[in-house]
Amino acid sequence: MKAGEIAEFVGGTVSGNGEVEIVSFADLKTAKQGDITFLERPENFSGTNASCVIVPNGFDTAQFPAAITVKQPKLAFALIAQKLRVRETFSGIHETAVIAADSDVRASYIGASVSVAGDTQIGESTEVHDGTRIGRNVTIGTGTVIHPNCVIYDNVTIGNDCVIHAGTIIGADGFGYVRDAEGVYHQFPQVGTVVIEDNVEIGANSCIDRGALGETRIGKGTKIDNLVQVGHNVNIGKHCVIAAQTGISGSVVIEDGCVIGGQVGFGDHVTVQSGAVIGSQAGILPGKIVRPGVWWGTPIQPLDEYKRQNAHIKSLERMKAELKEIKRKLD
Amino acid sequence: MKAGEIAEFVGGTVSGNGEVEIVSFADLKTAKQGDITFLERPENFSGTNASCVIVPNGFDTAQFPAAITVKQPKLAFALIAQKLRVRETFSGIHETAVIAADSDVRASYIGASVSVAGDTQIGESTEVHDGTRIGRNVTIGTGTVIHPNCVIYDNVTIGNDCVIHAGTIIGADGFGYVRDAEGVYHQFPQVGTVVIEDNVEIGANSCIDRGALGETRIGKGTKIDNLVQVGHNVNIGKHCVIAAQTGISGSVVIEDGCVIGGQVGFGDHVTVQSGAVIGSQAGILPGKIVRPGVWWGTPIQPLDEYKRQNAHIKSLERMKAELKEIKRKLD
Amino acid sequence: MKAGEIAEFVGGTVSGNGEVEIVSFADLKTAKQGDITFLERPENFSGTNASCVIVPNGFDTAQFPAAITVKQPKLAFALIAQKLRVRETFSGIHETAVIAADSDVRASYIGASVSVAGDTQIGESTEVHDGTRIGRNVTIGTGTVIHPNCVIYDNVTIGNDCVIHAGTIIGADGFGYVRDAEGVYHQFPQVGTVVIEDNVEIGANSCIDRGALGETRIGKGTKIDNLVQVGHNVNIGKHCVIAAQTGISGSVVIEDGCVIGGQVGFGDHVTVQSGAVIGSQAGILPGKIVRPGVWWGTPIQPLDEYKRQNAHIKSLERMKAELKEIKRKLD
Numbered sequence: 001m002k003a004g005e006i007a008e009f010v011g012g013t014v015s016g017n018g019e020v021e022i023v024s025f026a027d028l029k030t031a032k033q034g035d036i037t038f039l040e041r042p043e044n045f046s047g048t049n050a051s052c053v054i055v056p057n058g059f060d061t062a063q064f065p066a067a068i069t070v071k072q073p074k075l076a077f078a079l080i081a082q083k084l085r086v087r088e089t090f091s092g093i094h095e096t097a098v099i100a101a102d103s104d105v106r107a108s109y110i111g112a113s114v115s116v117a118g119d120t121q122i123g124e125s126t127e128v129h130d131g132t133r134i135g136r137n138v139t140i141g142t143g144t145v146i147h148p149n150c151v152i153y154d155n156v157t158i159g160n161d162c163v164i165h166a167g168t169i170i171g172a173d174g175f176g177y178v179r180d181a182e183g184v185y186h187q188f189p190q191v192g193t194v195v196i197e198d199n200v201e202i203g204a205n206s207c208i209d210r211g212a213l214g215e216t217r218i219g220k221g222t223k224i225d226n227l228v229q230v231g232h233n234v235n236i237g238k239h240c241v242i243a244a245q246t247g248i249s250g251s252v253v254i255e256d257g258c259v260i261g262g263q264v265g266f267g268d269h270v271t272v273q274s275g276a277v278i279g280s281q282a283g284i285l286p287g288k289i290v291r292p293g294v295w296w297g298t299p300i301q302p303l304d305e306y307k308r309q310n311a312h313i314k315s316l317e318r319m320k321a322e323l324k325e326i327k328r329k330l331d
Numbered sequence: 332m333k334a335g336e337i338a339e340f341v342g343g344t345v346s347g348n349g350e351v352e353i354v355s356f357a358d359l360k361t362a363k364q365g366d367i368t369f370l371e372r373p374e375n376f377s378g379t380n381a382s383c384v385i386v387p388n389g390f391d392t393a394q395f396p397a398a399i400t401v402k403q404p405k406l407a408f409a410l411i412a413q414k415l416r417v418r419e420t421f422s423g424i425h426e427t428a429v430i431a432a433d434s435d436v437r438a439s440y441i442g443a444s445v446s447v448a449g450d451t452q453i454g455e456s457t458e459v460h461d462g463t464r465i466g467r468n469v470t471i472g473t474g475t476v477i478h479p480n481c482v483i484y485d486n487v488t489i490g491n492d493c494v495i496h497a498g499t500i501i502g503a504d505g506f507g508y509v510r511d512a513e514g515v516y517h518q519f520p521q522v523g524t525v526v527i528e529d530n531v532e533i534g535a536n537s538c539i540d541r542g543a544l545g546e547t548r549i550g551k552g553t554k555i556d557n558l559v560q561v562g563h564n565v566n567i568g569k570h571c572v573i574a575a576q577t578g579i580s581g582s583v584v585i586e587d588g589c590v591i592g593g594q595v596g597f598g599d600h601v602t603v604q605s606g607a608v609i610g611s612q613a614g615i616l617p618g619k620i621v622r623p624g625v626w627w628g629t630p631i632q633p634l635d636e637y638k639r640q641n642a643h644i645k646s647l648e649r650m651k652a653e654l655k656e657i658k659r660k661l662d
Numbered sequence: 663m664k665a666g667e668i669a670e671f672v673g674g675t676v677s678g679n680g681e682v683e684i685v686s687f688a689d690l691k692t693a694k695q696g697d698i699t700f701l702e703r704p705e706n707f708s709g710t711n712a713s714c715v716i717v718p719n720g721f722d723t724a725q726f727p728a729a730i731t732v733k734q735p736k737l738a739f740a741l742i743a744q745k746l747r748v749r750e751t752f753s754g755i756h757e758t759a760v761i762a763a764d765s766d767v768r769a770s771y772i773g774a775s776v777s778v779a780g781d782t783q784i785g786e787s788t789e790v791h792d793g794t795r796i797g798r799n800v801t802i803g804t805g806t807v808i809h810p811n812c813v814i815y816d817n818v819t820i821g822n823d824c825v826i827h828a829g830t831i832i833g834a835d836g837f838g839y840v841r842d843a844e845g846v847y848h849q850f851p852q853v854g855t856v857v858i859e860d861n862v863e864i865g866a867n868s869c870i871d872r873g874a875l876g877e878t879r880i881g882k883g884t885k886i887d888n889l890v891q892v893g894h895n896v897n898i899g900k901h902c903v904i905a906a907q908t909g910i911s912g913s914v915v916i917e918d919g920c921v922i923g924g925q926v927g928f929g930d931h932v933t934v935q936s937g938a939v940i941g942s943q944a945g946i947l948p949g950k951i952v953r954p955g956v957w958w959g960t961p962i963q964p965l966d967e968y969k970r971q972n973a974h975i976k977s978l979e980r981m982k983a984e985l986k987e988i989k990r991k992l993d
Contacts (some may be wrong), residue, residue, distance in 0.1 A: 021853075025851065027875045028651050071814035072561040074850070075840040081851040084375035088798075096760060096775070098427060098443040098461075113427070113444045113775045113793070114758040115461045115479075121849050129775045130795045131444070131811070132498075133461045133479040136419075147834070148777075148795040148813045149462070151479045151535075165834040166795075169535040169866070172478070175556040176576060179404040183570050183588050187532070188405070189356065189412040201849070202811075204831040204869045205889075207535045207557040207575075213358045223847050224889050225837040226335050226869040227536075227909075229557050229575040229593075239845050243837060244869075244891040245927075247558075247576045261892075262909050263927045263945075265576075265594045265612050281927050281945045281960055283594075285614045298612055299641075310961075311542070312647035315866045316974035322654055324983055329661055330991055429758060429774040429792075444775045446792045446810075462775070464792045464810040464828075467750075470919065480793070482810045482828035482866075500866040503809070506887040506905060509737040514901050514919050516865070516885050519736070520743040537886040538866045538906075544689045559731075560888050560906040560924075575908040579925050590691075596907075596925045596943050612905070614943045629943055630972075631801075643978035646849045653985055658835070660992055 001068035011312070012054065012070035020066040022049050025081045028053075034083075036075035041256050054080075068103070073183065086305045090127050100136075107140075111148065135171070143197065148329070153210065159198035167205040170194055173217075174209040174232025174250060188212055190232060197221075203228065203244065219256065231268070243280065265298075279303065334383045334397035337367065337411050343385065343401035346392040351382045367415075369408035381643040385411075407630050425619075431467075438471075442479065454491070458540070461624065472529065484541065490529035497555070498648070501525055505540040505547075505581060519543055521563060528552075531572025534559065534575065543581070546624045548586065574611065596629075665728035666712045668698065668742050674716065677723040682713045687743045690715075716742075747823035752789050760800075769802075771812065772862035785822070797833070805858065809834065815872065818834035827888070831868040832856050836871040836878075836894025836912060850874055852894060859883075865890065865906065866876075873911070892932070905942065929961075941965065 001009070004018030023034045031037040031050035038054040039045055054073040061067035069078045089180030090109035093099070097110045100118035107122040111130035116119040116122070120134055123142035128134065137151050146152070151163055153171030164170070176188035192211025196218045201210070203226035209215060211233045217274035218224070219238035229237070230245040236248075236257035244265040254260070255274035264278055272278070275292040283298030284290060294303040294325040301309070335349030354365040362368040362381035370376055382594035383397040385404040395458070401407040408518075421440035424430070428441045431449035438453040442461035447453065451465055454473035463479040469483050472491035477483070480493055484502030484621040486523065495501070507519035523542025526551045531537070534557035541547060542564045550569035560578040561567070567579075568587035577595040585591070586605035595609055598617030603609070606623040614629030615621065624636040630639070663671075666680030675780070685696045688782040693699040693712035697982060701707055716729040716735040723729035732737065733739045738840055753772035755761070759772045762780035769784040773792035778784065784797055785804035792794065792810040800814050800988070803822035807812070812826055815833030826832070836848035854873025858880045866887035870878060873895045880886070881900035891909040892898070898910075899918035908926040916922070917936035929948030935955040945960030956965040 024876075028874070045761070072840070072842075073850065075842055077838045080849045080852045081853075082849070085851065085853060092761070096427070096444075096758070098425070101612065101803055112777045113462065115443045117550075126614045126985075131462055131480070131775065131793055149405060149480055149498075149829075153478075153497070163835075166538065166882055167480075167498055167811075167869075169497045169557075172535040172557065175534060175554070177554055178403070178896070180403075180406055183551055185570060185572060186409045187413065188409045189416065191416060204834040204838060204871075205536050205558075205829070205867050206497075209557070211537075212721045213334060213356075214361070215823075221846055223839055225888060226831075226834065226871070227558060227867075231575070239847060241839060241847060243911075244893070245576065245907065249574075249593065260739070262911065263594070263925070267611065280929065285422055302545075309644060309647065311970060312651065313644065313975065314976075315651070316647075316971065319651065319654060320974065322658065322975070322979065323981060323988075326654075326988055327984065330988060405809055408959060427758070427775075429756070444793065446774045462793055462811070480829075481809055484809075484828070488894075498811075498829055498867070500828045500888075503866040503888065504825075506885070508903060509734070509740045511734075511737055515883055516901060517737065517740045518744070519740045520747065522743075522747060536867050536889075538829075540888070542864075545692070552898070558889060562906070567924060576907065580905075580924065582899060584939065598942065640975060640978065642981065644975065646982070647978075653989065657985075657992060659990055 001084065003036075003068065003324040006052070007068045009083065010054070010068065010070055010076035010079055013075060014064040014066065014068055014069040014246075015061040016052075016064055018066060022052055022084070025077065025084055025236075026050070036077070036080060040074055068102075078207070088130070094130075096204075117154070127165075153194075156194045156196070156210070157198065158196040159220070161199050162196055163201040165202060165204040168202050168207070170196070170208045171210045172207060174212050176212050176232060176250065192216070192232065194218075197238070200224070206230070209234075237274065249286070332411075332415065334367075334399065335381070339618070341399065341401055341407035341410055343399040343407060345397065347383075347395055347397040349397060351397040353383055355413070356408065356415055357381070367408070367411060375630040396420055400583050413622055421460070425461075425648075437453040448485070476524045478535075484525075487525045487527075487541070489527040490551070491533065492530050493527055496535040496537075497531060499538070501533075502541045503538060505543050507563060509580065518586065523563065524548070525549075528569070531555070537561070542567075556593070569603065572628070580617070614657045631638050663742075663746070665698075665730065668714070670743055671745065672716070672732055672738035674730040674738060676730055678714075678726055680728060682728040684746070686712055687713070687739065687766055696740070699737040702736055750764040752791070756792075764834040779816070791828075809866075809927060816857075817854075817875065818856045818872070821862065822857040822984070823861050824858055825840065827864060827866040829869075830864050830869070832858070832864075832870045832873045834869060836874050838894060838912065839875050847868045854894065856880075859900070862886070868892070868910070871896075887924070899936065911948070 003020045007014035019160040019162040027037045030115040036052040037050040053113045093110040094112040095126045098115040103117045103120040107126040116134045119137040124142045124215045126144045127301045129148040134152045135154035140158045146164045147166040156171040159234045167273040173190035177185035194216045197220040199221045202224045206228040208230040209232045221239040225244040231250040233251045236254045240258045243262035249268040252270045254272045263279030272290040282300045297306040303311035332536040334351045338345035350426045357366045359379045367383040368381040424441040425443040429446040433449045436449040437455045438457040440458040445466045446465040450468040453471045460479040460492040465483045466485035475493040476497045480498040487502040504521035508516035525547045526567045528551040529580045530552045533555045537559040539561045542565045550571040556575040562581040564582045571589045574593035579597045585603045590608045592611030594612045596614045603621040608625045610627035613631045628637040665682045667959045669676035688697045698714040699712040726818040748944045756774040758876045760777040763883040764780045765782040768786045769788040778796045779798040781799040789888045791810040796814045796818035801821045806824040808826045809828040817842035818833040824958040839847035856878045859882040861883045864886045868890040870892045871894045885903040887906040893912040895913045902920045904922040905924035907939030910928045911930040914932045916934045925943045927945045932941045934952040938955045941958035959968040
C-alpha cells in the first residue's frame with residue numbers, strides 16, 4: 001500500500017511523499033525502509049528509519065519521507081497492521097481428526113487429533129487447531145479460530161470471529177457444592193451452558209465455567225487475557241477487557257465497557273456497573289455494587305480514597321511521634 | 332419420580348399432591364410444569380411455575396401444587412437433581428488411543444488420542460476422555476471421570492469416583508531448587524508421588540505437583556476449583572473446599588473440613604487446623620499455624636480483628652484532624 | 663557409588679566407612695540401608711537409617727556408618743541425587759505423530775499425537791511428549807524435554823537442556839488492544855517472538871506470550887513455576903526464580919538473579935534490578951524501578967518499612983485510646 005492509501009484507510013492526513021510504498025510495520029527503533037511505524041510519546045522521539053510514520057495532531061512531519069497525521073496514532077497503527085499482515089489461514093480436515101457423523105462441520109480447518117462430538121455445528125471459515133476437543137451439541141460460528149489443545153464441553157455456544165487461545169477450557173462444571181450434616185459436599189447441579197458472543201477473544205489456559213442452571217455469558221467484543229477464571233452464571237457485557245489471572249466468582253455481572261486489571265478477585269453476586277475501571281489485585285466483597293469510576297484495593301474503594309488512605313498510613317510514624325510529644329507536654 | 336417418592340428420598344415431608352410426576356429440575360424463575368425447584372431465600376419469593384417446590388421448615392406450602400419441606404432445601408435439591416439427571420456415560424476404547432500392552436485397563440471408556448503408559452491400572456467404570464495422557468505405573472480406581480487433555484504423570488494414584496476436569500496436570504515436578512555459590516539453581520530431587528483419595532473433584536487447568544521425596548495427598552471428598560496450585564508434599568485432609576486460583580506452597584498441611592477461598596496464598600510449611608475458614612485473597616506466612624475460626628487479610632488475622640483494623644484505618648483522617656486540633660490547643 | 667566417591671563428587675570430606683555402597687537417596691526419616699540422605703537442620707536431628715549422611719561443617723559424624731561433610735548439605739544432596747537417579751529417557755518417533763516434511767527433527771523422542779509444523783528444527787536428545795503441538799518455524803535445541811499437551815506457537819525459540827512441564831503455552835498472542843472512539847477494542851499487532859534460553863525450566867500450565875513487535879525472553883538458567891503469566895515483551899534475566907501464579911505484565915524487565923515469590927503482580931514497564939527479592943502477593947505499580955533488596959506489599963516497599971508499617975497499624979487501637987484520653991484531659 002502507498003502511504004496515501006493508508007492515510008485514507010485510517011482517516012488521516014498524509015504529508016511528504018504519499019506515493020511511498022509500505023510493505024510492513026514495526027516499532028520506531030527496528031523499523032526499516034518499507035515499514036510504517038507510529039509515534040506514541042512524541043517527547044521521547046529520537047529518530048527512525050521507517051518510510052512512513054503515523055503521528056499525532058500537531059507533530060512536525062517535515063523530517064519524515066512520509067507521515068500520516070491522526071488523532072490516535074496507536075489505533076491507526078493497529079488497524080493498518082491488521083491490514084498489512086494477512087494472517088496465515090489453514091484449510092482442510094486432517095485425517096487424524098475424529099468427527100462424529102451427525103455433526104455439521106463446515107469449518108475451513110480441523111487440525112490433527114481434533115475431536116468433534118455429535119450434534120455439533122461449526123461454521124464456515126472457522127479453524128479448530130490440533131488437539132482441541134469439542135463436545136456434543138456445541139455451536140461455533142463463522143470465522144472463529146480455536147487454537148490447539150482447547151476443550152469445549154457439551155452444549156456451549158461460541159459466536160463469529162472469536163479467537164480462543166491454546167489450552168483454554170470452556171464449559172467445565174461450576175464450583176458449587178452443598179454441605180450436609182456430616183460435612184460431606186454434594187455437587188449442586190452444573191447443567192447450564194456457556195454463550196460466547198461474536199468478536200470475543202480469550203487468552204491461553206483460561207477457564208469459563210458453565211452455568212449451574214442457567215448460562216455463563218461473555219458479551220460481544222470482550223477481550224479476556226490468559227489464566228482468567230470465569231465462574232458459573234457470570235454475565236460479562238460487551239467490550240470489556242479483563243487482564244490475566246483475574247478470578248470472577250459465580251453470578252457476577254460485569255456491564256458493558258468495563259476495564260478489569262490483572263489478579264482481581266470478585267466475590268459472588270458482585271455487579272460492576274458500565275464504565276467502571278478496577279485496578280490490578282483489587283478484591284471485591286460478595287454482593288457489592290461497583291459504580292462507574294476507578295477503583296482499587298481490598299476491599300475495593302474509589303482510587304482517590306485508596307490513595308489518601310495509603311498516605312495516611314504512611315504518616316502513622318509521624319502521628320505516633322506527635323502523640324508522644326503531646327503526652328510529654330501534658331505530663 | 333413422584334413428589335412423594337422424592338420427599339422420601341430426601342427425607343422430607345410432602346404436602347399437596349404427592350402423585351405429581353417430576354421429570355426434571357430448574358431454578359425458581361425458569362422452572363416449568365414437571366420440574367422441581369427449591370426456595371433458598373423465602374423472603375424474596377415471587378412465584379414459580381414448578382410442579383413441586385422444596386421449601387424450608389415453616390414455609391407455607393398451600394400455594395404450590397406439591398411441596399417438600401426439609402431442613403436444607405438446597406441440599407435436598409442437589410441430591411434429587413443428581414438422581415433425576417442420569418449423567419451421560421461413555422463406553423468403548425477409541426481406535427486412536429495408544430495403550431501400553433503391559434497396562435491393565437478395565438475402564439469403561441478410553442477416548443480418542445488418549446495415551447496410557449506401561450504398568451498402569453485403570454479400574455472399571457472409569458472414563459478417560461480424549462487427549463488425556465496417563466504415565467507409567469499410575470493407578471486409577473473405579474467410577475472416576477478424567478476429562479479431556481489432562482496429564483497424569485508417572486506413579487500417581489487416583490481413587491474411586493473422582494472427577495478431574497479438563498487440562499488439569501497431576502504429578503509435575505515440584506518447584507524446589509538449591510542455589511550454588513555461583514548463583515546457579517540445581518533441582519532438588521522431585522521423585523515423590525501424588526495420591527488423590529476417593530470422591531475428590533478437581534476443576535480445570537489446576538496443577539497438583541508430586542512430592543519431592545514423599546507424597547502430595549488430597550483427602551477423600553475434597554473439592555478443588557479451577558487454576559489452583561498445589562505444591563510438592565502438600566497434605567490436604569478430607570472434605571475440604573478450595574476455591575479458584577488459590578496457591579498452596581510446598582509441605583503445607585490443611586486438615587479435614589477446611590474452607591479456603593479463592594486466590595489465597597500459602598507460604599510453605601503452613602498448617603491449617605481442622606475447621607478453619609480462610610477468606611479470599613488472604614496470604615499466610617511460611618510456617619504459620621492457623622487455628623479453627625474465620626481468617627482474612629495478608630498476613631492473615633482473625634476476621635474480627637481484620638475488620639476492626641480496617642475500621643481503624645478508615646478513621647485515620649479523623650484522628651489526624653484531632654491531633655492537629657490538640658496541638659493547636661496546646662500551643 | 664561408594665561414599666568416598668560421592669564425597670569427591672560433591673567436594674566434601676568423607677568420614678567413617680568410605681567404602682559403603684550407596685544405591686539411592688531419601689529424606690532422613692524414610693532413608694534405609696543403601697540410601698544417602700542429608701541433614702538440613704542439625705538442631706532437629708533424631709536419627710536415621712541411612713548408610714551415609716551429608717552434614718554441614720562442624721557436625722559430629724561419629725554416629726553414622728559414613729558421613730560427608732560439606733558447606734551446603736542440601737546442595738550436595740541435590741547434586742548427588744541427580745547423579746544417582748538416571749532419568750528415564752524416551753526414544754523413537756510415534757507412528758501417530760504428525761511431522762511436516764520440511765521440518766528438521768533430530769529429537770530422540772516424538773510422542774503420540776504430537777504435531778510439528780513446517781520449517782521447524784528440533785535438536786538431538788530432545789524429547790517432545792504426547793499431545794504437544796509445535797508450530798511453524800520453531801527452533802528447539804538439544805537435550806530439552808517438553809512434557810505432554812504443551813503448545814509452542816510459530817516462530818518460538820527454545821534452547822538446550824530446558825524442561826517445559828505439561829500444559830504450558832509458549833507464544834500465544836500478548837494482551838494488547840487499542841480502544842476506538844466507539845469503545846471497540848482492536849488488537850495491537852502481536853507478531854513478535856519468544857526466546858527461551860538454555861537450562862530454563864517452566865512448570866505446568868504456565869503462559870509465556872510472544873512479543874508484540876519484538877521478543878519475550880527468558881534468560882539462561884531461570885526457573886519458573888506453575889500457572890505463571892509472562893506477558894508480551896517481558897525480558898527476564900539469567901538465574902531468576904519465579905514462584906507459582908505470579909503475573910508479569912507487558913514490557914517488564916527482571917534482571918539477573920532475582921527471586922520472585924508466588925502470586926506477585928507486576929504492572930507493565932516495571933524494572934527489577936539484579937538481586938532483588940520480592941515477597942509473595944506483592945504488587946508493583948507500572949513503571950516502577952525495584953532496586954536490589956527485599957520487598958513486600960502492595961504497592962511494594964522495602965520489607966523493613968512494610969513490617970514497621972504493619973506494626974504501626976497494629977497499634978492504631980492504642981493510639982485511638984490515647985487520643986481520647988488526651989482530649990479528656992484537655993477538656
